[in-house]
Amino acid sequence: MLELLDVTKRYGERLALDAVSFTVGDGRLTGFVGGNGAGKTTTMRIILGVLAADAGSVTLGGAALTDADRRRFGYMPEERGLYPKMRLLEQTVYLARLHGWTPAAARRNALELLERLGLGERTDDTIESLSLGNQQRAQIAAALVHRPEVLVLDEPFSGLDPMAVETVQGVLADAAASGAPVLFSSHQLDIVERLCDDLVIIADGRIRAAGSGEALRSQHATERWELLMTGDAGWLRQAPGIRVDEFDGGWAVFEADSDAARRAVLTEAMARGEVVTFTREHTTLAQIFREVVR
């Protein structure tokens, strides 16, 4: 388990991180969500030791992180890049060797991974000669070639084509399934919502919410209901104890003052036409995010 406790970082006068604390459990895919400048990249750089925190601690399995531990982390920085003039295989092997692999094992790992990422034919091409999509895959290879035991990925999906998004999703799911703590940040809330077990929401350098997806959803659940029926649902506006939030023909989202009022709506709708959907509105991550960040 990766744990951050009261991590604080200042850039001059600006407080970039204010006592940030959260945990990334073993085998848990943890989404790290926040606006631009909220402190995601700074937090990840501190976890990787690329930046030093002013205060606070980062521990793995209860012990303070050492450089040797960090060598077993897989990191994809937000700012992507590799050596443009190095060949793909050469570069991947080089990174594996910097992480301490023997030359033979580094080469074997790199070849396996590049094959799996669909780059098996491109191993002798220089990075600059690869297509954009293949460069993205090469970046994934760079983060994974040393078989990391903890993954920290900053915006791993940004700028990826749909095929690469699928590849990365598979890689993240595999890593988590094998018990590795996985932390990744993303602006694409739908992907985070679909993939993640746990969520951490940050704004202005402070953690606003953290916990499992279900817990957050039930915590922030609204009393809104959704109705989709044949015919026009305009009558809903006059129904007693009902406030309509959104409306479009036969579809409406409304809040009910009481269970009785809500049941009356269903009865009325069934009388007026065929009810396609009548369900409590699903709380999306976007809604939770807007609420906690406000």
Add this chain to the structure above:
Amino acid sequence: MSTQTPTQAGRPGRADRPDPSERTAPSFVDSVGLIAGREIRMRVRSKAFLWSTGVLMLAVLASVVLGSIFGAQESTTKVAVVAGASAVVDGNEALEPIAASDQDEAEQMLRAGEVQAIVAPAASEPLGITVIGLDSTPESVVAALAVQPTVELLEPAATDPTLAYLVAFGFGLVFFMSAITFGSTIAQSVVEEKQTRVVEILLSTVSARALLTGKVIGNSVMAFAQIVAIAVLAILGLIVTGQRVLLGGLGTSVIWFVVFFAVGFVMLAALFAATAAMVSRAEDIGSVTTPVTMLVMIPYFLIIFFNDDPTVLAIMSYVPFSAPVGMPMRVFLGDAQWWEPFLSLAILLATAALAVWIGERIYRNSLLKTGPRVRLGEALQG
């Protein structure tokens, strides 16, 4: 998409946990070795590097060979000797006499370009001969035949001033070229890593110190190899073309030059790397490294203009940035006491250590700051 199966779910780490013998915790030295190795590999592969080295080697070889050709030409001059004048020419090492039966034959040889001048007997002249040229006074022949008084110097100069100038120029040029070439190479390599953002991946694996050390060592090795190659080529060229005279007395100063160069280059390389780390784009390298470039250029011009001024040379031989050129020069001229190079080397070593320490600080604090140029104060504070 995935063929991997989570066989050991619940246990931390990847399912395909590696054989521990294939993976070690690399030491600082291991990391530095890998980084330096990559620098050297990429440099050797670069066409620009191969071309510039080739051109430099050719230039050195050409100057040695040309020097030998011009030297050889000056040594003897062919003259046609008309019967009766041979006694004057015989035994003169600078002249190669070719016998002519009479003046007409000698004039034909001169017009045909076979000889440079004619030496003919002339009873009316005080010397008893006359020298005939084609369209200008044959200076070399006149000089060879001139009667000169014996010259004696009370305080002979230890070294021929022309030779001293050549040696000064050689030390200065080699240091200047290598420092500028490999200094800008290291600067480009630093900015390339910053500009392509690969530096963040590297820093998550190795320390900034290992990265900087690897770069400095890799490029120093290349600079050193180039210097040694040039020195070997020049010495071989001098030996093959029979110019052994030039070699004498150079030995000790060349050894000092190599030692000072090694330390001085490490110092400059650290400064080049540190200043380059402050910018994010290759276009800005020139302006940000200008102060360091000046530190390389000033000694070059000083040694060319002041190689005969003992005071300037003495100062230069102790100032760390000019010591790699100044001290070997003084050793060559025989001006330096035996302990002076050691003292100067100690000063240079201390300055180099300080430069590396400051350089590392600037480098570490600037690497992740992209965008506008990092201010020096900010880079030093962190």
